[in-house]
Each structure stands twice: as structure tokens, then as C-alpha cells.
Amino acid sequence: MNNIVLCGFMGCGKSTVGKNIARKSGRKFLDMDSYIEQKAGMTVSEIFEKYGEEKFRDMEHDACVELAELEGLVIASGGGAFTFKRNVEAFKGKDKIVFLDVPLGIIKNRLKNDTTRPLLQRPDRDRVMKDLYNNRYPIYHAAADIVIKGQNTPLKTAFAIIDAVNGTDVAEKPHKNA
Numbered sequence: 665m666n667n668i669v670l671c672g673f674m675g676c677g678k679s680t681v682g683k684n685i686a687r688k689s690g691r692k693f694l695d696m697d698s699y700i701e702q703k704a705g706m707t708v709s710e711i712f713e714k715y716g717e718e719k720f721r722d723m724e725h726d727a728c729v730e731l732a733e734l735e736g737l738v739i740a741s742g743g744g745a746f747t748f749k750r751n752v753e754a755f756k757g758k759d760k761i762v763f764l765d766v767p768l769g770i771i772k773n774r775l776k777n778d779t780t781r782p783l784l785q786r787p788d789r790d791r792v793m794k795d796l797y798n799n800r801y802p803i804y805h806a807a808a809d810i811v812i813k814g815q816n817t818p819l820k821t822a823f824a825i826i827d828a829v830n831g832t833d834v835a836e837k838p839h840k841n842a
């Protein structure tokens with residue numbers, strides 16, 4: 665059975681909604697960042713600090729290749745993973761890539777107290793978020809087999825994704841409201 669792979673910007677709910685999908689679908693949940701942290705024996709922030717973002721992206725790509733070999737999971741990707749073609753290609757065609765589409769305003773509110781995401785720990789945080797969001801949005805959209813609006817509760821969003829994945833062939837790209 666193929667994997668359900670969630671992609672989208674930091675704070676769109678990949679990790680939270682992913683856990684809900686797993687609970688309601690009986691699939692096993694796997695968080696890509698946690699997988700990388702476990703292998704590295706340190707947090708994502710520590711990897712960025714100690715080795716830099718480029719090294720993290722290589723570790724992230726290795727994780728994509730390894731996780732794409734598995735079956736039947738719900739995978740929450742890291743927000744940057746699907747902005748790299750090589751990572752999209754690892755899953756595309758075999759797994760169902762779901763873009764959790766959430767407006768930046770809602771994401772900003774969700775992450776207003778966040779201190780764990782290295783890319784956001786800087787004084788020009790708002791500018792960085794806006795630029796990253798605008799650059800990445802079309803890339804997530806193009807990578808996805810399914811696009812789901814993620815403003816609803818995590819559980820409602822989870823059910824919308826389960827419904828879309830069960831009812832949709834990979835080739836279609838319905839725009840469902842969660």
C-alpha cells in the first residue's frame with residue numbers, strides 16, 4: 665500500500681494532521697524531522713547550528729529516499745523537503761503527495777511563539793516567512809497529487825485527506841475544502 669505524504673509550509677499542520685490521519689486510518693505515522701533527528705542524535709536546530717542548512721538538506725534527501733522505500737505510512741515531510749525536485753521524485757508516482765494549503769496569516773498565528781524552527785529565529789522573521797511562502801507555494805502545488813485546505817481542525821482536515829486519498833486516483837488534483 666502506498667504512503668500518504670504531507671507537504672506544505674512550516675506550521676501548515678503536517679505533523680499534527682499526520683498523527684490524526686494515522687489514528688483514524690490505522691496507518692503508522694512517521695515524522696521526517698523526527699526521523700532525521702533520531703538518525704543524527706541531535707535536533708534539527710542543532711544540525712543547522714553545527715553543520716549548516718546544506719548538510720541538513722542532504723540528510724533530508726537521504727531520509728526521503730529511505731522513507732519512499734517503505735509502504736502504508738503517513739509521512740509528515742519537513743517544510744523545505746518538497747521544494748527540492750530530487751525529493752519530490754523520490755515519492756512521485758508511487759505515493760500520494762498531499763499539499764496542506766493554509767494561508768500565511770493563519771500560519772503566522774500558529775507559529776507566533778515558535779522557537780524550534782531555525783529559519784524563523786531571526787529579527788526579519790515576517791519578511792523571511794512572506795518571501796519563503798510566496799516562493800514555495802507554487803512548488804508545493806505543482807508537486808502535489810491532492811491539495812487540501814488546512815484551516816479546519818486537525819481531525820476534520822485528517823478526514824478530508826483520508827476521503828480524498830481513498831476516493832482519488834493519483835492523476836487527479838481536486839481542491840477539497842477540509
Ligand SMILES: Nc1ncnc2c1ncn2[C@@H]1O[C@H](COP(=O)(O)OP(=O)(O)O)[C@@H](O)[C@H]1O
Pocket residue numbers: 672673674675676677678679680681740743774775814815816817818821
Ligand atoms: N488544523 C490546525 N488547527 C489549528 N492549529 C493547528 C492545526 N494544525 C497544526 N496546528 C498547530 O500549528 C502548529 C504547527 O503545527 P505542526 O503540525 O507542527 O506543523 P508543520 O509540521 O506543518 O510544521 C502547532 O502548534 C499545532 O498545534
Ligand SMILES: O=C(O)C1=C[C@@H](OP(=O)(O)O)[C@@H](O)[C@H](O)C1
Pocket residue numbers: 672673674675678679697708741742743744745780781782783
Ligand atoms: O520549511 C523548512 O525549510 C523547514 C521546516 C521544518 O519542518 P516543519 O515544516 O515541520 O516545521 C524543518 O524541516 C526545518 O526547520 C526546515
Ligand SMILES: [Mg+2]
Pocket residue numbers: 678679697740741742
Ligand atoms: Mg512538522
